[in-house]
Amino acid sequence: MTLNNAVPLLFFCILAVSLSSSSVQGRPASFLDDFRITWSYSHIKQSDGGRAIQLILDRNSGCGFASKSKYLFGRVSMKIKLVAGDSAGTVAAFYMNSDTNTVRDELDFEFLGNRTGQPYTVQTNIYAHGKGDREQRVNLWFDPAADFHTYSIMWNHHHIVFYVDEVPIRVYKNNEAKNIPYPKLQPMVVYSTLWEADDWATRGGLEKIDWSKAPFLAYYKDFDIEGCAVPGPASCASNPRNWWEGTAYQALTAMEARRYRWVRLNHMIYDYCTDKSRYPVPPPECIAGI
Incomplete structure (x- = not known):
């Protein structure tokens, strides 16, 4: 991906950082101060009077942005309204990445577009x-292009949970005691992108992007990062007083567990743990209970 040198966005948002412990600092911040455009300035525009950003995908380019700081543990969320109509072949992504190569840690949300009327x-x-x-796929139970919905990643020493609104759709437990790797040492950058991936995104690449429907638009707002910024106090990530390390966040609540089972029973369409063609023997984290 190439970087452009256009004028930055005049867009402001709130970056909220927990004040629940003395090692976590917070301040109101602007997009210009805390985020950077990583790909195609001309394809990211402010909207709604500067309260949201619009990402554009067309034949010329997709686009993306990232946090300037890295974060180690906490909760990251953003509200997204996905590409409307025929979105086949498009991918909107919200993810965290350590920006390291062979030993990288990464937590991914990827929203795979579809033909009109399909989930x-x-x-x-x-x-x-x-x-x-470690891919899992879930069909959303609502139209994510009709309105904004909140997508969140909770990451602490006990587990990683992916949420759609308040519904957990993915849990990855810390099973280091069973010699299963868990990301806990490398801080990560928060990224978001909109791009074309019709070689794999929709029905394994069978449904191609219809460029006559371009430009494809996705909208983002209400960014919220509550975690340990790096660089920052070295003691932050290990501080048990950080709110996301509290007892209430060390496992799913009873209500969350019911919602999680509902998603897995009714909306999960792929789970690498049960893909015997790829894994004749289930991966160790699947056996341990993810």
Whole structure:
């Protein structure tokens, strides 16, 4: 991806950082101060009077942005309204990445577009110490292009949870005691992109992008990062007083567990743990209970 040198966006948002412990600092911040455009300035525009940003995909380019800081543990969320209409072949992504190569850690939300009238699919993936290939796919139970919905990643020493609004759709537990890698040492940058991936995104690449429907538009607002910024106090990530390390966040609540079972029973369409063609023997984290 190439970087452009256009004038930055005049867009402002709130970056909220927890004040629940003395090692976590917070301040109101602007997009210009805390985020950077990583790909195609001309394809990211402010909208709604500067309260949201619009990402554009056309034949010329997609686009993306990222946080200037890295974060180690916490909760990251953003409200997204996905590409409307015929979105086949498009991918909107919200993810965290350590920006390291062979040992990278990464937590992925990827929203896979579809033909008009078919459900949007959310693919999640987790890289721990350089090992990925942990894809799960869930069909959303609502139209994510009709309105904004909140997508969140909760990451602490106990587990990683992906949420759609308040519904958990993916849980990855810390099973280091069973020699299973868990991302806990590398801080990560928060990224978001909109791009074309019709070689794999929709029905394995069978449905191609219809460029006559371009430009494809996605909208983002209400960014919220509550975590340990790096660089920052070295003691932050290990501080048990950080709110996301509290007892209430060390496992799913009873209500969350019911919602999680409902998603897995009714909306999950792919789970690498049960893909015997890829894994005749289930991966160790699947046996341990993710």
